[in-house]
Amino acid sequence: MAVQKQSLPSLLKEIHACRLCVEAPKGAPLPHEPRPVLRASKTAKIAVFGQAPGNLVHQTGKPFNDPSGVRLREWMGVTDAEFYDESKVAIIPMGFCFPGYDAKGGDRPPRKECAPQWRERLMAALPNIETTILVGAYAQKWHLGKDAEKTLTETVRNWRAYAPRYFATPHPSWRNNSWLKKHPWFEEELLPVLRKRVRALLR
Numbered sequence: 476m477a478v479q480k481q482s483l484p485s486l487l488k489e490i491h492a493c494r495l496c497v498e499a500p501k502g503a504p505l506p507h508e509p510r511p512v513l514r515a516s517k518t519a520k521i522a523v524f525g526q527a528p529g530n531l532v533h534q535t536g537k538p539f540n541d542p543s544g545v546r547l548r549e550w551m552g553v554t555d556a557e558f559y560d561e562s563k564v565a566i567i568p569m570g571f572c573f574p575g576y577d578a579k580g581g582d583r584p585p586r587k588e589c590a591p592q593w594r595e596r597l598m599a600a601l602p603n604i605e606t607t608i609l610v611g612a613y614a615q616k617w618h619l620g621k622d623a624e625k626t627l628t629e630t631v632r633n634w635r636a637y638a639p640r641y642f643a644t645p646h647p648s649w650r651n652n653s654w655l656k657k658h659p660w661f662e663e664e665l666l667p668v669l670r671k672r673v674r675a676l677l678r
């Protein structure tokens with residue numbers, strides 16, 4: 476079924492007012508007030524598609540405003556000002572609100588309500604995206620579909636098959652420090668190409 480076209484400002488207004496995960500949840504409702512966090516503009520050529528905001532991002536309303544964001548910007552080779560210039564970089568997680576913590580203290584997966592309700596409509600409203608950074612398995616599976624490998628590691632290792640349209644990465648969380656040490660090719664081979672591509676699109 477064709478996605479109904481909608482102006483981006485109108486769509487973003489709807490998203491920021493969304494309360495699906497509280498009023499019509501798939502499973503247990505969100506344990507706190509929704510605060511959708513995303514940035515987008517029709518002129519952006521680079522997109523960062525992650526999982527869901529963490530608690531610090533939920534409190535500040537600023538995406539990747541945490542140590543993970545510092546590492547992500549280092550991976551991309553951009554300054555804070557470049558990263559947060561929404562005329563150039565769209566930042567759109569798979570779930571727009573902080574999903575809360577699981578029993579082990581980690582962040583829960585992105586809410587199931589978000590992607591079916593908003594994803595295709597958002598993609599249709601972003602015609603100028605030329606390169607997308609897929610941060611984590613949830614974004615990779617949705618955007619790559621059957622072209623994604625069985626595991627995140629396999630998908631990231633196969634990055635050449637998706638570049639330059641997509642660059643698949645692990646999440647930049649400190650929890651993945653051991654993954655980065657175990658797979659040095661990510662920083663040695665993928666990141667230089669990603670940085671060069673980002674720099675070209677920012678010019």
